[in-house]
């Protein structure tokens with residue numbers, strides 16, 4: 001049987017760093033270097049490697065990920081692997097998932113420990129990602145699985161995975177749904193298929209957002225006694241400081257401090273404003289609490305409910321909706337499907 005043809009696209013990140021003269025890690029390795037570090041890959045697949053960029057994922061842009069999605073769509077391969085930094089993998093993976101509707105595995109992987117350390121995880125993660133891409137169950141269910149992230153021998157839905165620790169090796173988790181599969185010995189053990197109705201519905205509405213211009217979305221994290229002055233600054237500026245939408249990372253089931261409720265309501269009148277749970281993921285409440293900054297009041301006042309999406313994912317979805325030119329009511333419907 002012929003080996004699957006995999007295309008590896010390297011963006012940069014810790015997995016692609018090397019030490020400079022001072023010993024500090026710099027971007028430097030390309031896709032060929034990553035492949036060369038794992039000789040076993042050639043036994044599993046026919047691998048084509050391409051260096052797309054050499055940047056830390058903290059400096060990637062929405063435009064770059066849209067360009068990457070377009071490139072992926074144009075490739076003839078049995079599976080696609082993207083290597084990048086871990087910092088924004090939970091966002092880029094979700095954006096790719098919104099943009100791609102392919103029936104081949106698309107997998108994002110990365111490294112927490114750089115190549116100069118004694119036990120770097122990059123080569124192991126790349127090998128694991130290749131094994132996942134070659135696995136018959138994964139290939140048969142590729143469309144149903146959506147874009148995946150493979151880290152530390154676990155397979156996650158890119159739509160759900162979160163970076164939950166800044167430095168530890170086990171920095172990734174899907175707290176809401178758990179992993180899709182695990183790698184054990186030489187086996188991929190399937191564990192679940194994701195529920196993707198909301199993503200499919202969003203994709204239908206969003207269509208070809210890739211052609212649109214970038215739409216800055218403010219992410220405002222609600223904390224104890226937050227006075228809402230950044231919102232007031234946005235409202236006072238004639239161009240809203242350049243922002244086209246906002247995500248409020250709200251407390252609990254969808255609450256914000258009462259002292260800034262009026263600012264939030266006026267912000268929602270000025271631009272699509274999504275409320276999303278700062279607790280990491282939803283679903284949030286819809287009809288339990290009364291009061292001017294409760295979920296009942298905020299929903300009635302026109303704030304869009306982010307459902308189970310964590311604030312970073314909600315920001316990605318809102319940017320994509322705005323880029324696609326969707327009107328506020330349609331955006332609210334897209335988010336509503338997320339619960």
Ligand code: ASP
Nearest residue numbers: 013014056057085086087
């Ligand atoms: N700052 C790096 C990046 O995201 C961290 C990493 O790759 O783990 O590119």
